[in-house]
Amino acid sequence: MVLLVPTLKWIIFFALFIFSGNALLLYLLLLFYCFDPLDPTGNISVTFDIYQRTDNGYLARVTLQNYHQYRHVEKPGWKLGWKWAKNEVIWSMSGAIATDRGNCSSYSGSQMPHSCKNDPIIVDLSPEVSENRSEHCCRGGLLSAWSIDPFNAFSSFELEVRNVGDNPLGQAPNNLTLMAPGPGYTCSPLLDTDPSVSSDFGGLRQVPVLRTWKSTCAYSSFLANTLPVCCVSLSSFYNPIVTSCRDCSCGCREADKSTASCIRPDSLSRSNEDNTIEIVECTDHMCPVRVHWHFKNNYMNQWRVKLTISNYNYNKNYSNWNLLVQHPGFTQKTSAYSFNSTKLPTLGIQDGVSLFWGIDYYNNELLHSDKAKVGVVTTEILLDKDPNSFTISNGWAFPRRIYFNGDNCEMPLPDRFPMLPNRSSTLAPTSCGFILLFILLFLPLLLL
Numbered sequence: 001m002v003l004l005v006p007t008l009k010w011i012i013f014f015a016l017f018i019f020s021g022n023a024l025l026l027y028l029l030l031l032f033y034c035f036d037p038l039d040p041t042g043n044i045s046v047t048f049d050i051y052q053r054t055d056n057g058y059l060a061r062v063t064l065q066n067y068h069q070y071r072h073v074e075k076p077g078w079k080l081g082w083k084w085a086k087n088e089v090i091w092s093m094s095g096a097i098a099t100d101r102g103n104c105s106s107y108s109g110s111q112m113p114h115s116c117k118n119d120p121i122i123v124d125l126s127p128e129v130s131e132n133r134s135e136h137c138c139r140g141g142l143l144s145a146w147s148i149d150p151f152n153a154f155s156s157f158e159l160e161v162r163n164v165g166d167n168p169l170g171q172a173p174n175n176l177t178l179m180a181p182g183p184g185y186t187c188s189p190l191l192d193t194d195p196s197v198s199s200d201f202g203g204l205r206q207v208p209v210l211r212t213w214k215s216t217c218a219y220s221s222f223l224a225n226t227l228p229v230c231c232v233s234l235s236s237f238y239n240p241i242v243t244s245c246r247d248c249s250c251g252c253r254e255a256d257k258s259t260a261s262c263i264r265p266d267s268l269s270r271s272n273e274d275n276t277i278e279i280v281e282c283t284d285h286m287c288p289v290r291v292h293w294h295f296k297n298n299y300m301n302q303w304r305v306k307l308t309i310s311n312y313n314y315n316k317n318y319s320n321w322n323l324l325v326q327h328p329g330f331t332q333k334t335s336a337y338s339f340n341s342t343k344l345p346t347l348g349i350q351d352g353v354s355l356f357w358g359i360d361y362y363n364n365e366l367l368h369s370d371k372a373k374v375g376v377v378t379t380e381i382l383l384d385k386d387p388n389s390f391t392i393s394n395g396w397a398f399p400r401r402i403y404f405n406g407d408n409c410e411m412p413l414p415d416r417f418p419m420l421p422n423r424s425s426t427l428a429p430t431s432c433g434f435i436l437l438f439i440l441l442f443l444p445l446l447l448l
Contacts, residue, residue: 038326038403040347042068044143046080046176046187048213049196050169057091057162058169058210062122063136065154066143069344070324070355071219071406073180077141078155081121082173082190087163089113095137095157096122113162119175124155134158141181145322145406147342148357172213180217184224187217221408227251230409231287232402236295238392239418245285249410253286262286263314281312281369288313289366289404291323295397295418302382303329303397307339307356309404311366311375318366321377322357324403328396329383330354338363338379351400392420 036042045065052059064078079099090098093114102117124141125133136156144152164170172190179185190213197208231245253262262282280288290310297304307325311318323339330343330352339356346353358364358377367375398417402409 037347037349038324038344038353038401039069039071042071042219044068044073044178044180044185044217044219046178046190046215046217047196048172048190048215049209050211051209053168053210054160054162057088057160057164059158059160061134061156061158061209062096063154063156064143067146067153068219068406069147070145070322070403072145072148072153072320072322073141073143074319074405075140075142076181077124077139078143078181079121079123079141079179081119081175081177081179083119083175084173085171086165087118088161088170089163090115090120091160091162093122093157093159094132095134096124096159098122114159122157124157143180144320145355147344147355148320148322148340169211176215176217178217180219182224182226184219184221184226185217186220186223187215190215219406228410229287229407230289230291230402230404231285232399232409232411233290233292234294234398234412234418235292236392236397236418237297238295238420241418243412243416243418245283245287245290246410246412247284249285250287253282278316279314281314281374283312285410287410288316289318289409291402291404291409293399293402295392296380298392301385303385303392305381305383306378307381308376308378309366311368313368313375314370315368317368317375318405320357320364321366321405322355324353324355324401324406325399326351326353326401327399328352329386332384332386334384335382336379337381338377 045063045067047063047065049061049063050058051061062080064080066073089104091113098115098117098120100117100121101113101115102120104113104116107113107116125138126140127138129138134157136154139152139155141155142152143155144150146153161170172192174189176187176190177185178187193212193214195208195210195212197206199205200207228250231249233245234243235241262280264282278288280286288311290312292306292308292310294306294308295303296306307323309321309323324344326349328351331350332352334341334343334354336356338359340359341354341356344353344355356379358366363377366377369375399411401411
């Protein structure tokens with residue numbers, strides 16, 4: 001996402017928040033600064049539908065919907081939390097569980113609440129679970145990116161809530177939090193909205209729920225405060241120099257103690273292979289993932305690129321990975337031979353943006369490295385030329401930005417991009433040589 005840098009505006013906004021104590025104001029400000037032109041509507045929404053009253057409370061369905069075009073929720077999955085407005089308890093749940101039962105000593109009998117915590121944390125069930133399931137549940141906390149797999153971009157669970165007080169439909173929970181799976185998400189308050197509607201009798205009858213609360217959770221890499229996970233290297237057919245990832249793109253081995261452990265391939269042992277701790281290869285860039293863009297061929301009406309993604313982790317596979325590329329050439333027709341691809345709409349950007357992801361059961365999992373080789377997936381891309389704007393000078397052949405699994409990859413500096421040979425420098429010796437030859441041939445005649 002867009003990297004946020006503390007500025008005077010940030011200081012003013014946080015000062016306003018501190019003095020106003022308004023959580024909604026803070027969310028709106030964060031949402032403004034989390035705006036991503038490559039995914040202008042990207043967010044995760046949380047919908048709390050109350051669909052039935054009970055003697056002591058209500059039955060509700062909670063749905064998480066991922067509207068991010070290219071950012072998915074990977075293992076170990078999402079965690080959703082809130083704080084009850086009063087003394088509510090979760091009496092029962094299906095499709096998910098609360099991680100802590102809390103203090104239920106005030107209850108007696110054979111039936112006990114599922115969770116008495118005032119601030120429960122909810123996690124999804126795995127797909128292998130056969131009991132206590134609900135409709136559209138149990139994805140192991142995973143949510144696909146909206147552009148890749150919209151059917152698996154949402155998940156829901158159901159719960160029975162009791163001790164709601166005088167209001168039979170209760171009050172909206174406060175302080176909604178989302179880990180997906182790490183930090184970086186800021187959620188708006190759960191607010192009343194138009195009740196969700198389902199259809200019955202083959203779509204002839206509309207059935208609204210009793211009450212709906214909704215929140216929108218926006219992501220910010222600034223709030224996530226994590227090291228970059230990927231970098232970009234470049235090469236071309238017309239220049240023998242390969243532009244490597246910048247040194248310390250994702251941290252430095254010695255100077256930065258927060259960098260993840262690294263190891264050299266020749267010293268990798270069996271004990272390290274079995275270890276669950278993330279271990280990456282010791283490189284100058286120290287990135288778990290490297291994306292290499294090679295400008296391969298320049299044809300009359302098309303040009304060809306080889307795109308390679310390398311995994312330098314020794315203990316981590318990237319399942320259902322995706323790669324987002326911003327490039328001027330993607331405004332024209334493109335064909336990827338070994339990846340799925342689609343073009344995404346943008347806001348205020350003239351360049352084209354294409355999203356790539358693996359083919360099921362072929363290369364949708366970017367495997368970890370081992371002693372023998374680095375885990376790699378690769379494809380070639382054919383792009384049509386635009387005769388009015390096509391040029392390979394000034395770095396046009398290379399991407400403007402690349403995201404891996406929604407994280408912005410560190411690009412080389414523009415002055416290090418592989419450039420075309422300087423024609424003036426190659427022609428100068430030839431011209432000087434011709435002039436020198438002319439002088440050597442005709443100077444004796446002139447001196448006679």
